[in-house]
Amino acid sequence: MLKRFLKVGQSNINSVIDQLEDPIKMTEQGIRDLKKDLNAAMESLAQVKAMAMRTRKEANAKQKLAEDYENKAKQLLLNASKGAMDTTEAERLATLALEKQAELASEAKRLGDEATGHETMSATINTSVSKLRSTLTTYDNELITLKARAKTAASTKKINAQLSTIDSSGTVAMLERMKERVEEEESLASAYGDILDQTNTTDNEIDKALADKTPKGSAMLEDLKKRMDIEK
Incomplete structure (x- = not known):
């Protein structure tokens, strides 16, 4: 409540003393805060989605390179079996290719797990954004109703006050x-x-x-x- 009162003071410092409990002003400030939260959440969502897409793309690229090195190792061994090259040299180069393949496969897995984490976080933030957007819509509608009711109440109060001052007996x-x-x-x-x-x-x-x-x-x-x- 103290933080909310401070927010009210920020929105209308000149009347904060008299209107700390004004429900309309408090609701308006609360909605402004929620809109800021929504914008921040949407920005975070965009960043997480971008990281997930970039990481997933890198993981796929690493996996493809790993497959390429495995295919090169197979081709070296195939060439040696056909007598196209020295067996010892082919096996040495195939071993280097497999080591590179293993390194790239490990990196691809790490990036894939990281991308999965980003995607999970993105889904969570997206759910929060949807909920926050729905809440804002509800609060906006309630604020419109509250303002209309407050206006009607003020008008009724004014009319009743005027009627109460009329000297009916004298009239x-x-x-x-x-x-x-x-x-x-x-x-x-x-x-x-x-x-x-x-x-x-x-x-x-x-x-x-x-x-x-x-x-x-x-x-x-x-x-x-x-x-x-x-x-x-």
Whole structure:
């Protein structure tokens, strides 16, 4: 844990005091460390594979030379048996060829064993690299989820904090007063409307009565004649 805290401090030295236990920062630093480990492991894997290939190639080359010297020894003895060369000289040269063959065969075996060791180590490192790569993928996905959850939690916390500061009782009382005021205005408007309707009705009755008293047709003519006689 101390090493992890130091890593967190390296990633964010200015806020290390306040955020030592920040899971996101710790996870991010841990993933960065794992990526470094992965890169180092892949580099080691490449080096071991290269050594295995080079050593195996050298072992095969030594083995081929050993076989060549054995074939030369056989050819020398064959030539001597056919009388193509002196038997003593052929056997001396064949012995030297066999000694060289034995030396090369021993070297080929040593290189082959070394190549096998490199190949075994390469397989082991390759397994570790695959496991580490899979772990990194899992941690990356978990980090994405963790960040999303942290963001949602922060937003929810902020909203709940804002809601908790609202004076619900005061708000309800204000709405009730506003409702009463609106109802009063509506009642006053309705009252003015009733008064206006009554005024219009009275005027209509008066106008109608006057209209009924107005002479029409021949009655109007007789009335005019009477007024003319009065004037005369």
